[in-house]
Amino acid sequence: xxxxxxxxxxTLLAAAAVGATATVxxxxxxxxxxxxxxxxxxxxxxxKVTVSGPIRRDTGRPSPLSGxxxxxxxxVVEQIEAADEDEDAEALVVELNTPGGExxxxxxxRRAAADFDGPTVAYATDTCASGGYWIASGCDELWARDxxxxxxxxxxGSRPNAAxxxxxxxxxxxxxxxxxxxxxxxxxxxxxxxxxxxxxxxIDGYYDQFVETVxxxxxxxxxxxxxxxxxxxxxxxxxxxxxxxxxxxEDDVEDRLEELIDxxxxxxxxxxxxxxxxxxxxxxxxxxFAAGSGVASVFASEGGDVDVELR
Numbered sequence: 001x002x003x004x005x006x007x008x009x010x011t012l013l014a015a016a017a018v019g020a021t022a023t024v025x026x027x028x029x030x031x032x033x034x035x036x037x038x039x040x041x042x043x044x045x046x047x048k049v050t051v052s053g054p055i056r057r058d059t060g061r062p063s064p065l066s067g068x069x070x071x072x073x074x075x076v077v078e079q080i081e082a083a084d085e086d087e088d089a090e091a092l093v094v095e096l097n098t099p100g101g102e103x104x105x106x107x108x109x110r111r112a113a114a115d116f117d118g119p120t121v122a123y124a125t126d127t128c129a130s131g132g133y134w135i136a137s138g139c140d141e142l143w144a145r146d147x148x149x150x151x152x153x154x155x156x157g158s159r160p161n162a163a164x165x166x167x168x169x170x171x172x173x174x175x176x177x178x179x180x181x182x183x184x185x186x187x188x189x190x191x192x193x194x195x196x197x198x199x200x201x202x203i204d205g206y207y208d209q210f211v212e213t214v215x216x217x218x219x220x221x222x223x224x225x226x227x228x229x230x231x232x233x234x235x236x237x238x239x240x241x242x243x244x245x246x247x248x249x250e251d252d253v254e255d256r257l258e259e260l261i262d263x264x265x266x267x268x269x270x271x272x273x274x275x276x277x278x279x280x281x282x283x284x285x286x287x288x289f290a291a292g293s294g295v296a297s298v299f300a301s302e303g304g305d306v307d308v309e310l311r
Contacts, residue, residue: 046089073102084115091265101130107213144247151238153211228241
């Protein structure tokens with residue numbers, strides 16, 4: 001009897017432990033799925049948003065077949081604005097791990113960070129290049145790791161040239177336009193020199209804007225920005241030429257936050273504001289398709305005849 005009592009006691013204790021663990025885990029899951037509005041009631045005084053992967057405009061719910069797919073700028077802007085409206089968020093950390101992406105979406109995120117009412121710290125992890133650096137220029141400080149890749153302050157414009165293939169296949173190009181440069185850059189014919197100059201002028205204009213944005217946001221001489229020649233630097237080298245303010249880990253960034261807000265930082269990550277059902281649905285779909293992710297990938301290309309990106 002005594003042995004049975006001890007066994008029952010251990011069973012009840014184990015059940016209680018499992019229940020408590022499930023309750024805590026459940027609250028954390030709900031907190032993450034609802035962007036901290038329900039579940040975990042921990043207090044916080046700093047917000048964090050993450051820009052990861054290629055930067056692009058929000059194009060709606062991602063397909064589970066498409067994998068990570070890159071950062072949707074509209075979601076990131078929404079997160080920053082939500083943090084700005086939250087009285088508990090005294091500071092903002094923008095974590096960057098991106099090779100760059102589309103011009104205007106990058107600038108939308110930069111503007112949102114610049115408008116945040118409080119100190120803002122950009123933190124480069126693996127890569128903070130091009131569009132990522134454009135975003136960082138809207139923050140008060142930029143931190144990186146020694147081995148982070150930082151920089152690539154430049155613009156790329158590209159167009160496919162299928163004129164040779166069209167000739168081989170006997171495909172001719174005919175289009176009716178009004179305006180001399182309306183069909184500039186069409187891939188089914190060779191580009192004319194005046195069209196090349198016209199399109200290069202657009203790229204140069206974007207580059208001038210990039211240089212101006214960085215020089216103002218980072219308080220750097222425009223010529224010093226141009227002298228980087230769109231190169232990418234290790235974090236340690238970037239710090240030496242002024243592209244990065246400080247080197248350190250995430251713990252070092254939190255130490256800096258403590259100085260900025262004069263309190264021990266409690267950081268909460270703000271995530272896209274999707275409904276609970278949608279979040280659970282996307283998660284389930286991604287798990288279901290994970291087994292095939294190494295077999296096939298789906299790529300989608302959008303835009304006009306000439307694609308312009310910060311990379």
